[in-house]
Amino acid sequence: MSKRQLAMVMDLNKCIGCQTCTVACKTQWTNRNGREYMYWNNVETYPGTGYPKNWMELGGGFDAAGDLQPGVIPNLEADYGVPWDYNYESLMGGMADSNTFHPHVSPTWGPNWDEDQGAGAFPQDNYFFYLPRICNHCTNPGCLSACPRDAIFKREEDGVVLVDLDRCQGYRYCIAGCPYKKIYFNPKISKSEKCILCFPRIEQGLPPACAQQCVGRIRFVGFLDDEESQVYKLVHKYKVAIGLRSDYGTQPNVYYIPPTESPAKFDAEGKIIEGSTRLPIEELEKLFGPAVHDSIKTLKAEMKKRKETGVSELMDLLIAYQHSDMFRLDNNYYQQVAKENKRNPLAPVDTRYIAGKFTKAGGHH
Amino acid sequence: MKKLLTTILSLGVAASAALAGDLSLTAVKVSDKLDTVSADSALWSKAKFSTVDLYPQTAIEFNDKEAIEANKANKGKKVQVAALHNGSEIAVLVKWADGSKNVQGIKCTDTYSDGFALQFAGSTKKAQPLPYIGMGSEGRPVVVHLQKATEKVYEPNGNKDVSTQINRQQTGVFGKELAEYDAKVASLANTDFERVFVGEGFRSLTEIKDKSVKSNASMKYENKGWTGTLVRPLKDDYISASGTLPVAIAVWDGAKHGRNGLKLLSSWVAINLEGSKANNAVVAEATEVSKGDAVKGKLAAETNGCAGCHQIDKSAPAGTMAPSLVNIGGYSTAAYLRESILKPSAVVVPGYNRNAHANTPWYTIEKGKRVSTMTDYSFLDKGTVDDIVAYLKTLKVEVE
Ligand code: SF4
Ligand code: SF4
Numbered sequence: 076m077s078k079r080q081l082a083m084v085m086d087l088n089k090c091i092g093c094q095t096c097t098v099a100c101k102t103q104w105t106n107r108n109g110r111e112y113m114y115w116n117n118v119e120t121y122p123g124t125g126y127p128k129n130w131m132e133l134g135g136g137f138d139a140a141g142d143l144q145p146g147v148i149p150n151l152e153a154d155y156g157v158p159w160d161y162n163y164e165s166l167m168g169g170m171a172d173s174n175t176f177h178p179h180v181s182p183t184w185g186p187n188w189d190e191d192q193g194a195g196a197f198p199q200d201n202y203f204f205y206l207p208r209i210c211n212h213c214t215n216p217g218c219l220s221a222c223p224r225d226a227i228f229k230r231e232e233d234g235v236v237l238v239d240l241d242r243c244q245g246y247r248y249c250i251a252g253c254p255y256k257k258i259y260f261n262p263k264i265s266k267s268e269k270c271i272l273c274f275p276r277i278e279q280g281l282p283p284a285c286a287q288q289c290v291g292r293i294r295f296v297g298f299l300d301d302e303e304s305q306v307y308k309l310v311h312k313y314k315v316a317i318g319l320r321s322d323y324g325t326q327p328n329v330y331y332i333p334p335t336e337s338p339a340k341f342d343a344e345g346k347i348i349e350g351s352t353r354l355p356i357e358e359l360e361k362l363f364g365p366a367v368h369d370s371i372k373t374l375k376a377e378m379k380k381r382k383e384t385g386v387s388e389l390m391d392l393l394i395a396y397q398h399s400d401m402f403r404l405d406n407n408y409y410q411q412v413a414k415e416n417k418r419n420p421l422a423p424v425d426t427r428y429i430a431g432k433f434t435k436a437g438g439h440h
Numbered sequence: 441m442k443k444l445l446t447t448i449l450s451l452g453v454a455a456s457a458a459l460a461g462d463l464s465l466t467a468v469k470v471s472d473k474l475d476t477v478s479a480d481s482a483l484w485s486k487a488k489f490s491t492v493d494l495y496p497q498t499a500i501e502f503n504d505k506e507a508i509e510a511n512k513a514n515k516g517k518k519v520q521v522a523a524l525h526n527g528s529e530i531a532v533l534v535k536w537a538d539g540s541k542n543v544q545g546i547k548c549t550d551t552y553s554d555g556f557a558l559q560f561a562g563s564t565k566k567a568q569p570l571p572y573i574g575m576g577s578e579g580r581p582v583v584v585h586l587q588k589a590t591e592k593v594y595e596p597n598g599n600k601d602v603s604t605q606i607n608r609q610q611t612g613v614f615g616k617e618l619a620e621y622d623a624k625v626a627s628l629a630n631t632d633f634e635r636v637f638v639g640e641g642f643r644s645l646t647e648i649k650d651k652s653v654k655s656n657a658s659m660k661y662e663n664k665g666w667t668g669t670l671v672r673p674l675k676d677d678y679i680s681a682s683g684t685l686p687v688a689i690a691v692w693d694g695a696k697h698g699r700n701g702l703k704l705l706s707s708w709v710a711i712n713l714e715g716s717k718a719n720n721a722v723v724a725e726a727t728e729v730s731k732g733d734a735v736k737g738k739l740a741a742e743t744n745g746c747a748g749c750h751q752i753d754k755s756a757p758a759g760t761m762a763p764s765l766v767n768i769g770g771y772s773t774a775a776y777l778r779e780s781i782l783k784p785s786a787v788v789v790p791g792y793n794r795n796a797h798a799n800t801p802w803y804t805i806e807k808g809k810r811v812s813t814m815t816d817y818s819f820l821d822k823g824t825v826d827d828i829v830a831y832l833k834t835l836k837v838e839v840e
Contacts, residue, residue, distance in 0.1 A: 112549075134505055145505040151549040221503045223700055225643045225790070241647070244635075246700040247549070251504045260549045265633070 080214065080234035080299045081272060082306045083286065084316040085207055086332040086393055089293040092191075092205035094118055096285035096294075100209075103284050104271070109263025111158035112151055115270035116285045117186055121206040122194040122358060126186040127154040127256050135217050136254030136323030143220050146251035148260075156185030195353060200340040202353035206362075207293070209285060210257040210270035211319070211327030212236045218269070221252025226267075232412050233298070234328065235272045243267050254323035280406030287402075292395050297403040299328070304403040305392050306330070313377075313389050315370045317363040332393065333359050333367050335374050464710035464723045465490040467523035467530055467685070474529040479660040479667035484533055487522035492689060493839050494519055494536075494704035495770025497574070499763035499789060506550075507697035514696070516770060516839035517704050519689060523711050530674050530711070532558055534689055537665045542694025543589045544633075552694040553633070555588035556659065556668040560679045561686040561708070562638075569775035570708050570725055572787040573688045574701075576639040583678045584645070585670050587657040588633035589694070634658075638678055642790045642810075652677055666691075674713070684719035685711040686726060688771075705771040730774045730830040732823070737831025740824050744817065749802070752835065762802045762814065763789050770836035777829045784814035 100116040119125045127133070127149035134146030149155055159178040166176060193203025212229075216236050219227040226242035227249060229235070238249075238258075245265035249258045258269040273283035277296075281287065286294035297304030299311070309316040309330065316330035337354035339347045359367045373389070381387035395401050413419065468487050477483060496514040520535040534556055544553040561571050562581035576582035636653045639645035655672035668691075674681055689706040692698035710726040712718045746752060749762035768777070779786050788803045788810035803810045817825070 135503070143503050145503045145508055147505050148550045151547060155549070157547070223500070223502065224645075244700070248502050248504060248700075250549075262544065262546050262548060265544065
């Protein structure tokens with residue numbers, strides 16, 4: 076276990092599915108060099124097939140006894156979708172092979188192939204919500220447990236889970252072991268890669284790109300042991316933020332405020348059925364477990380309290396008046412770590428991601 | 441009867457080379473340069489071919505569902521091995537049957553390539569027992585040459601350095617320059633997956649990237665089989681052999697999702713360098729057939745509770761506590777087995793796999809060292825240990 080743990084809370088009531096976070100991450104980390112198909116951050120429509128396809132059925136994670144479960148490694152074409160490109164070159168350069176804009180392959184699958192479809196009959200009781208997902212930087216990571224090369228490590232300083240690219244030889248057991256399928260294989264360099272929680276930004280006191288860019292301002296970032304932080308309050312004080320599929324036994328450190336509101340259903344005459352709700356609670360139970368009931372109860376109670384009395388710390392937190400209020404990164408913490416270890420405070424605190432945990436000068440043992 | 445025969449034959453080193461299993465073979469001395477030797481070289485007609493048995497490495501079960509299924513009924517495999525040397529370099533050839541050619545797809549996440557590896561013991565001066573096969577042991581390093589089947593793909597500098605790619609959207613504007621750039625890239629394109637590692641125990645295996653090992657490996661697929669060759673110096677910063685070179689051979693089958701520990705592996709094989717005095721100690725270790733009685737050994741293993749933690753019988757559930765022994769006899773030397781019984785902490789397979797979960801650790805860390813939770817069986821008399829070793833040596837699947 077790491078000394079401290081960084082965590083993120085995402086308020087699903089506020090996510091508008093705009094994919095700004097996806098683009099922020101993609102342009103920053105995974106736009107090329109074998110990472111084209113990777114979405115370290117993706118936002119899927121729930122219920123839906125998700126990305127990769129049916130990730131919840133691909134195994135990994137731990138059973139109740141703590142044993143790592145076998146998993147399946149998704150196929151790039153069928154399960155992630157080939158990252159296609161368009162014929163910009165010929166169109167823009169006037170060397171048109173045809174005068175239409177077309178993809179270079181015929182896509183058969185891709186992330187968000189079923190965007191906004193959801194479930195239920197349209198229009199009377201159709202429903203869905205958006206589920207943004209990043210690596211959960213788990214406390215008991217399935218990816219780490221599965222790696223026979225000891226190439227995955229959890230940073231002491233903040234619990235960020237990283238791949239030691241020097242040790243990784245592309246065996247991909249980590250992908251089978253992660254129940255969220257949030258670790259990816261780069262076929263060009265034959266190594267695994269994953270969300271790094273933007274650690275170079277974090278170390279300079281900046282939130283991860285997905286969180287900073289988020290249009291819906293749904294993302295809170297902070298240390299779980301910092302009682303002043305929003306994540307502490309949402310996770311531990313009010314217990315309204317819950318890990319996704321905690322039943323996988325990985326102890327995820329990305330938490331979600333479950334969606335509380337959904338429109339009522341229509342009857343055969345097109346009239347609202349009073350008191351009905353489209354979003355079945357079973358769906359939320361599947362994602363967040365039984366804790367979702369208490370979470371929703373608390374959220375509703377605080378909403379009511381706010382309406383009646385005008386006071387609710389929880390509502391103030393969730394409203395997030397100032398964007399900067401959403402991140403408590405203790406800028407000086409990392410400077411302190413650097414100082415204690417006599418390292419350059421501007422360089423990443425931990426160079427293993429680049430240099431390799433076991434690499435010593437010259438490559439000798 | 442066969443056991444007795446093996447024992448008798450292994451006393452004569454040269455004679456045992458014809459036998460599959462625990463053996464030594466001869467690197468024929470030639471005067472030619474070997475640095476460009478490949479599967480096609482005419483020089484191999486001078487070599488002596490021997491058969492070596494490779495066994496599935498099953499100490500640890502990995503968590504890939506499809507791979508587990510594909511490797512369920514794995515058998516051992518015979519490979520042909522030959523070696524040449526010229527006093528400064530050694531060339532080793534390994535030939536094995538493989539019904540399917542598998543090359544890692546550059547646009548695929550769930551395919552795997554065929555491959556092979558040769559492992560050399562770092563130094564044979566103080567080699568007994570020889571290092572742990574696969575990772576080496578503390579103070580007893582190994583050098584691993586790994587070659588995977590690859591095909592050419594687009595890479596900017598052929599150096600696995602992918603940081604210099606350019607924006608393809610500009611073709612229309614900089615068409616000519618880009619075409620030239622592409623031509624240059626194509627001429628450099630080479631993703632030969634040849635890597636050299638040095639290891640001194642689990643989790644120390646490190647790639648040698650400074651080009652200080654002058655080796656050349658290649659693979660060729662023909663007639664439903666692979667031929668892999670490797671040339672390397674007899675002496676460099678990492679290995680120094682005199683007379684006899686201990687080597688272990690591994691092959692991977694991409695069709696069965698083989699990679700890492702999902703492989704077929706030989707025990708230590710002693711390669712005697714023709715023209716120089718063989719290192720008898722190394723040969724003896726590689727070819728040792730335990731003097732014990734396997735039947736008595738089985739009983740001793742039962743009464744001493746080995747099956748409490750280890751999976752010994754394949755039909756028993758995989759132990760969650762200790763490495764599986766179902767194939768241990770195939771790729772382990774008698775010396776290694778004896779060492780593990782007497783000094784369980786000498787080599788400890790680390791956790792982080794399906795069989796080693798947090799609640800039942802098979803080792804603890806003391807002063808930075810892995811200490812096995814296995815009982816030290818040095819209280820057993822020598823004869824019983826030999827019997828257990830003889831029994832463990834019988835634990836292996838059939839060879840096809
Ligand atoms: S979400 Fe997956 S990749 Fe991320 S730490 Fe957990 S197990 Fe590893
Ligand atoms: S940027 Fe924010 S609101 Fe938009 S999809 Fe991402 S998480 Fe949702």
